[in-house]
Amino acid sequence: MQITFLSVSVATFLLAIPCYGDGCVSGINHKAMPSPEPDMRECKLYSQSSCCFSNYTEQLAVSPVIKVYNTYWNRCGQLSSRCEEYMKKIDCFYHCSPHAFNWINPNNSYSLLAAPICQSFCDDWFAACRNDLTCVRNWISDWEWDDHGNNCRNECIPYHQMYKNGKDLCNNMWGATFNVTSYPCHCLMMDNDDGDMIQQMILSRGTPAPGEMHTELAQVPFCQRRLKNLNERQGAKKEQKGTQ
Ligand SMILES: *[C@@H]1O[C@H](CO)[C@@H](O)[C@H](O)[C@H]1NC(C)=O
Numbered sequence: 001m002q003i004t005f006l007s008v009s010v011a012t013f014l015l016a017i018p019c020y021g022d023g024c025v026s027g028i029n030h031k032a033m034p035s036p037e038p039d040m041r042e043c044k045l046y047s048q049s050s051c052c053f054s055n056y057t058e059q060l061a062v063s064p065v066i067k068v069y070n071t072y073w074n075r076c077g078q079l080s081s082r083c084e085e086y087m088k089k090i091d092c093f094y095h096c097s098p099h100a101f102n103w104i105n106p107n108n109s110y111s112l113l114a115a116p117i118c119q120s121f122c123d124d125w126f127a128a129c130r131n132d133l134t135c136v137r138n139w140i141s142d143w144e145w146d147d148h149g150n151n152c153r154n155e156c157i158p159y160h161q162m163y164k165n166g167k168d169l170c171n172n173m174w175g176a177t178f179n180v181t182s183y184p185c186h187c188l189m190m191d192n193d194d195g196d197m198i199q200q201m202i203l204s205r206g207t208p209a210p211g212e213m214h215t216e217l218a219q220v221p222f223c224q225r226r227l228k229n230l231n232e233r234q235g236a237k238k239e240q241k242g243t244q
C-alpha cells in the first residue's frame with residue numbers, strides 16, 4: 001500500500017515538471033530519442049546519450065572544418081582553431097546533446113529558445129574568436145541561401161566589430177537560442193557538469209526562496225567547482241590589471 005502511494009506521488013511529481021525530460025529537437029540530423037553512440041569522432045561529451053548518430057560527427061572531426069551538412073563555415077576564410085573549437089561545441093550541443101530538448105522552442109520544434117549559457121563561457125568564446133572574420137550577426141537568419149549553400153550578404157569583419165562582447169555574441173549569433181546567465185550554477189558550460197546542473201534545475205523547480213536554493217546549490221560539487229573556477233578567473237584578471 002505504501003509502495004503504491006509512493007510510486008503514484010513520484011509519477012505526479014514527474015508529470016508536474018513541464019518540458020524537462022528526455023527527447024531530441026526535430027531536424028534532419030536528429031534522432032527521435034537520445035541513445036548511446038560509442039563511436040563518435042567529435043561531440044564525445046554526449047556519447048552516453050546522444051541525439052545525433054555518430055556518423056554526423058565525422059564532418060566535425062577535421063580542422064579546418066569547411067562545411068557541416070549544408071553550411072559553409074569558411075565564408076570569410078578559415079576560422080582559427082580556437083574559434084573553431086567553440087563553433088564545434090555549439091554545433092555539438094544543438095545536434096547531439098540530450099539536454100538541448102529542455103529548451104525546445106514551443107512554436108518551432110527545430111529550434112531552441114533561451115537556453116541559459118554561462119557568461120564565462122561566452123567571454124571565452126568571444127576572446128577565442130575576437131580576430132576571426134564573419135559576415136553575419138545571426139547565423140540562423142542573415143545568410144543568403146542558394147543551390148551552393150550559404151553566402152555572405154555583407155562584408156567580412158572581425159568578431160570584435162560584429163559583437164560588443166561575449167554576452168552580445170551569445171545572445172545574438174544563434175538568434176534566440178541562448179540567453180546569457182551570470183549565475184554560474186544555472187547555466188550551460190558545454191562541459192561534463194552540465195548534466196548535474198540540469199538535474200539541480202529540475203530538483204529546485206518550485207523552490208519558493210531563490211536565496212535558499214542558492215545556498216544549498218553552492219554545496220553541490222559541480223557548483224563548487226564552477227564557483228572556484230570563477231574566483232580564480234577573477235583573481236587572475238585582478239592580477240593582470242595590477243601588473244599593467
Ligand atoms: C548515419 O547513420 C544512421 C544510422 O546508422 C543512418 O540511418 C544514416 O543514413 C547515416 N547517415 C549518413 C549520412 O550516412
Ligand SMILES: *[C@@H]1O[C@H](CO)[C@@H](O)[C@H](O)[C@H]1NC(C)=O
Pocket residue numbers: 106107113
Ligand atoms: C508562439 O506563438 C504564439 C502565437 O502565435 C505567440 O503569441 C508567442 O509569442 C510565440 N512564442 C514565442 C516564444 O515565440
Ligand SMILES: *[C@@H]1O[C@H](CO)[C@@H](O)[C@H](O)[C@H]1NC(C)=O
Pocket residue numbers: 114179180181182
Ligand atoms: C534571460 O535570463 C534572465 C536572467 O538571467 C531572465 O530574467 C530572462 O527572463 C531570460 N530571458 C528569456 C527570454 O528567457
